[in-house]
Amino acid sequence: MPDGVFLTLEGGEGAGKSTQIARLAESLRSLGKDVIVTREPGGSVGAEEIRQLLVKGDNGRWDPLSETLLLYAARRDHCMRVIEPALAAGKFVLSDRFADSTMAYQGYGLGLERETIRRLHRLILDGFEPDLTLILDLPVMTGLERSLARLEKDGQDAEDRYENMDVEFHERMRQGFIEIAAGDPKRCKLIDANQQSNAVSEVIWDLVCGRFELAL
Numbered sequence: 001m002p003d004g005v006f007l008t009l010e011g012g013e014g015a016g017k018s019t020q021i022a023r024l025a026e027s028l029r030s031l032g033k034d035v036i037v038t039r040e041p042g043g044s045v046g047a048e049e050i051r052q053l054l055v056k057g058d059n060g061r062w063d064p065l066s067e068t069l070l071l072y073a074a075r076r077d078h079c080m081r082v083i084e085p086a087l088a089a090g091k092f093v094l095s096d097r098f099a100d101s102t103m104a105y106q107g108y109g110l111g112l113e114r115e116t117i118r119r120l121h122r123l124i125l126d127g128f129e130p131d132l133t134l135i136l137d138l139p140v141m142t143g144l145e146r147s148l149a150r151l152e153k154d155g156q157d158a159e160d161r162y163e164n165m166d167v168e169f170h171e172r173m174r175q176g177f178i179e180i181a182a183g184d185p186k187r188c189k190l191i192d193a194n195q196q197s198n199a200v201s202e203v204i205w206d207l208v209c210g211r212f213e214l215a216l
Helices: 017-030 045-055 064-088 099-109 114-125 140-157 167-183 197-212
Strands: 005-011 035-039 092-096 132-137 188-192
Touching: 005 017, 005 064, 005 099, 005 167, 017 035, 017 092, 017 132, 017 197, 035 064, 045 064, 064 092, 064 099, 064 114, 099 114, 099 167, 132 167, 132 197, 140 167, 167 188, 188 197
Parallel strands: 005 092, 005 132, 035 092, 132 188
Antiparallel strands: none
C-alpha cells in the first residue's frame, strides 16, 4: 500500500470515541496493519501545547475566530509532523477528532461563519480531508452525563472547558455533526452511539472493512 489511510472519529462529548478508536486500532493491528492513533486538538508536541489553551479555563476565554485560529495552528503542526509522514509510510492513521469538530463546535456551536472555517481549511491545509469519518451520535444529556462522570475522576486536571458550556451549545453542535454527515455521505457515516459499546464497535468494524476491502 503506497499511501496510507486517514480515518477520523467525531462526535459530541461522551460519545465514546476514545473507546472505539482503541478497539478499531486493535482490530486493524490483528490484520497486520501498521496503525497510529492520535487526537485533536493535539497529536504533536506543539499541538499538545496549544491544546492546553483550548480545553481548560473559562468558557469565554477566546472569541470564536481566535479559538479557530488556535485550532488550525495546532492542526497544521499535527498534519505536518505526524499525519502526513505516517500516510506517506502507508500506515493507518486514526484520529480522535479533526476538522469536522471545528465546524461543529466553533461553527455551529459558537456561531462563527462557516464559510470562514472553510476558507481557513483551504488556506492552511489545502482542503485535506480524511478518507473516512465516523460520527458517533447520541442525545446531548446522555453524552454530557457520561463525560462529566469521567471528568470527576480527573479532579483539578480535568479538561472541562467545553463540557461547561450550556446545553444549547451542545445541541447546536450535535445538529452540526448531523448536517455535516448528511452533506458529505460518501466520506461521513453517522453511527448511533446510544447503544451498547460492543454493538457500536461492530458497526464501525463493518464500515471500515467494507470501505477499505479488508480481509476478515
